[in-house]
Amino acid sequence: MAALPGRRAIGRGRRSIRAGWALRAGFAEGRERGETVPDPGAVERGATADPAGFAPEAAPRHVYVHVPFCGAKCHYCDFAVFVGPRTPWEALYLEALERELALVLAPYGGAYPFPIETLYLGGGTPTALSPAALERLFDLLERAFPRRAPGMEWTVEANPEGLVGDEGRALLRWLRGRGTTRLSIGVQTFDDAQLSALGRRHTGREAEAAVLAAREAGFVHLSLDLIYGLPGQTFEGWTADVRRAFGLPIDHLSAYALEVAEATRFGRMQAAGALPLPDDDRVVEMYAFVAAAARDAGFEPYEVSNFARPGGRSRHNLAYWNNRPYFGFGPGAHGYAFGVRTANVPSLPRYVRARTLSEFRTEVRPVGRREAIEETMFLGLRLAEGVRRDAFRRRFGVDLEDVYGPVLRRLEAEGLIVIDARGIRLPEAVRPVMNAVLAEFLFDDR
Ligand code: SF4
Incomplete structure (x- = not known):
């Protein structure tokens, strides 16, 4: 096939x-x-x-900021992630981000004059930052992007373990109070044995509790990520995950087939013949199941891996898929602004040492018309x-x-x-x- x-x-x-x-x-x-x-x-x-097919004055209205911190590295993850101590790295990261913002926004005196339509804090796990660092990050971004389009979408990625308990509830209230409109919660599966095999740091019950707490804190736009085609995952296990997800008060679901990247623990296990993945036909059946279940639950399959209730689409990701320009800041972030695609250095130690724009970038590529x-x-x-x-x-x-x-x-x-x-x-x-x-x-x- x-x-x-x-x-x-x-x-x-x-x-x-x-x-x-x-x-x-x-x-x-x-x-x-x-x-x-x-x-x-x-x-x-x-x-x-x-x-590049759009006028230079069509300045980006979408901003992605990569926050690289995670409590531990999941076994399938090949994102730019840092699992070392918060001190001194959080502070160094924020100083470097401030420098990068200042360099990119220098033509505008450091404050972007156009209204932003979407802002996306991804990672990593943005909510793994300390409360003081989060406060500073939001302050920085509000200064750099002072104008918001009406109804601006502000998404923050989060993991369930950071959203439960008293601290989690306080964080959720704080995020709402600072203007976050949408949470994208990385659940991946509700199966505790699978979660542990993935190197995740939460349980299925905590994932459910996190969604309910977010809803209680006033978040209407809630997205979950699930992964199918996991090692040892059965079709029945996947259908149980999908049913549990649609039983929660979410308006968006992203369902990704597992990608095994070489430079991950799963990549090494696969090379050693020790990663028992379901075969491709079974994975296609898993996709077909989630697509049908989404429709039954009132979610539109608006993108190949993404399903949303009416009004629940990710406007930020739609900007990517519609090939619109966007800024990308932070280690490993990609951007596409003024006809040029950029990629940042993925390593946090290198990122925090960068002083010039060329030191922040690993790639600067003008996009030709045909491309x-x-x-x-x-x-x-x-x-x-x-x-x-x-x-x-x-x-x-x-x-x-x-x-x-x-x-x-x-x-x-x-x-x-x-x-x-x-x-x-x-x-x-x-x-x-x-x-x-x-x-x-x-x-x-x-
Ligand atoms: S939480 Fe997400 S970004 Fe962090 S290591 Fe796991 S998969 Fe990667």
Whole structure:
């Protein structure tokens, strides 16, 4: 069967960006192509002075801040995470973040003048910071981004163990009081044996208690992360996880297929033949189950791994999938601002030593016009509504059909895409095995 996208590409929004880059490299090496290909000439005919397809004045309205601290490293995790002592690292991290913000926002005198639509504190575990450090972080961000668009979404990632008990309740009240509108809680599974095998530091009951406490503190927008395809996980175990999640007062669920990265404990176990993963067919069944259960619970499958009640979509992650510009701050953070993709040094010790912008960055890559089009297709086709033809035309000055006409007709004839007046999208049945279709949207010669 076709390779599962989840084994490489499903993840949080920012992970899908990173995966998108990797996907292009993989596709370009060894894809099997049909006879019809995109028309690079059409791209040039629509070209403007704006190579990435959006005007320079379309300044980012979305901000991601990476907070690298965690109590322990989960066995599957390849994020930029620091598990050392809080002192002195918390203070050094905040000083470095302040320097990075000042450097990036220097053209605006240190305070970004445009209203921010979404702010996302991810990690790591932002709520693992001490109360004093959290206070300082929020102060910093409010000074750097003083203007908020009406109804701004402010998401904070959290783990269940930090949200329970008296301290957890106090933290939840504090987050609400400081303007956080949404919590994304990393649960992964409710099965205590699985949690311990993953290296997680909470139980299934604590995960449920954390969600209920967050709801009690006034959070309406609550998201849970679950992972399927875990070592030793049965289909029945997964269905129990999904049912427990939908029994909670959440309005968003992210369900990711496990990715095994080499440089993790799971990666080493896999290399040693000691990681008993369910086979791909079983993992596809797990995906089908969560998609059906989500629909039954009133959640729309608005992205390949994400399900939301009406009004519960992650607007921040939608900005990624719609290939909109965003700032990324903190160790390991990626950004895409003014037509340039950036990646920061992932190691906290290196990050805190950085004094210049080039020392903060490991990658600074202007995005060419064709690449921007490819990325728009890769990311947009993850969404249930797909790529809209009016948005594509507005951004790139050409029609989808001008660039991809023969490709679109062939894929439609094969039942691999749906074309209608709004644009193009993948049928739901194709989304779990989407990589082969995405390869068709690459240009051969950029
Ligand atoms: S809590 Fe999240 S970020 Fe921290 S180690 Fe575990 S998976 Fe990684």
